[in-house]
Amino acid sequence: MQILGKLTQLLHNVLHFNPLSLPFTTTTNPSQIQLQTPHIKTHCFFTIKTQLPSHSYPSHNSEHLSVTQAKLRWENTLSTAASLYPLYVTVGGIVACFKPSAFAWFVERGPSSYSFSLGLIMLAMGLTLELKNLLNLFTQRNLSILFGCVAQYTIMPIFAMVISKTLGLSQSLSVGLILLGCCPGDAASTVVTFIARGDVLLSTVMMVCTTLGAVILTPLLTMVRAGTYVPVDAIGLSISTLQA
Numbered sequence: 001m002q003i004l005g006k007l008t009q010l011l012h013n014v015l016h017f018n019p020l021s022l023p024f025t026t027t028t029n030p031s032q033i034q035l036q037t038p039h040i041k042t043h044c045f046f047t048i049k050t051q052l053p054s055h056s057y058p059s060h061n062s063e064h065l066s067v068t069q070a071k072l073r074w075e076n077t078l079s080t081a082a083s084l085y086p087l088y089v090t091v092g093g094i095v096a097c098f099k100p101s102a103f104a105w106f107v108e109r110g111p112s113s114y115s116f117s118l119g120l121i122m123l124a125m126g127l128t129l130e131l132k133n134l135l136n137l138f139t140q141r142n143l144s145i146l147f148g149c150v151a152q153y154t155i156m157p158i159f160a161m162v163i164s165k166t167l168g169l170s171q172s173l174s175v176g177l178i179l180l181g182c183c184p185g186d187a188a189s190t191v192v193t194f195i196a197r198g199d200v201l202l203s204t205v206m207m208v209c210t211t212l213g214a215v216i217l218t219p220l221l222t223m224v225r226a227g228t229y230v231p232v233d234a235i236g237l238s239i240s241t242l243q244a
Contacts, residue, residue: 085195121187122204125194129201137201148206153217156181157225175226182221184210215242 095102106113137145160181164174185207193203219237226232 082191083195085191118187121191125187125190125200125204128194129204133201134205137205141202144202145205145209148202149209149213152185152206152210153182153213153221157221161225171229175229178226179222182218182225184214184218 092103157178158181160177161174163169164177169177185203187207190200190203190207194200215238218241219232219234222237223232223234
């Protein structure tokens with residue numbers, strides 16, 4: 001009867017056996033994995049042998065870490081080079097004052113050299129922006145763009161006129177300063193914003209909007225502000241601005 005009971009229990013365990021629920025027991029050989037059935041009170045056990053590959057695979061984590069570190073070093077180098085923009089301007093101004101012929105090649109190739117330089121600067125600034133941020137700016141911060149454009153064509157012309165009156169500048173200097181105050185933003189303002197860790201996207205969009213508005217607003221404001229000094233052809237100035 002005992003033998004029959006043990007056989008019945010063994011048959012029940014075999015029929016309800018689930019290999020996935022068994023613990024793994026490693027052997028002395030790392031290429032073998034052994035499954036044992038401790039709940040079966042017999043000397044039977046199941047063994048699964050697998051042959052592991054002899055070659056080793058490269059670690060993807062180490063490669064990803066090295067690429068990330070190289071990228072961070074490259075970004076830090078470019079950020080440091082960009083932060084030295086005031087130094088470039090200062091050195092360039094000093095060299096231009098003492099040796100103007102050093103930049104003669106740039107002037108001789110104008111205006112193509114000017115357009116190429118501005119395009120290169122704007123391309124570099126554009127690489128720091130993302131399309132989703134641009135869409136968010138137009139949908140969520142449109143009042144900021146409007147305020148910036150209005151301030152561009154109100155505060156700057158008024159300040160230019162006040163400075164010219166306060167300092168008692170000559171007629172030619174006053175007209176030049178007022179004309180400068182009526183002009184839109186340029187690429188240099190975006191570069192300075194980038195160096196100051198400001199909102200480069202907002203600065204770029206404002207520059208684009210004020211540049212488009214300059215076709216009408218710059219001649220009109222120049223005629224109103226500087227018209228008291230010299231006669232201003234607003235239509236001709238508008239056409240030349242559009243061609244530029």
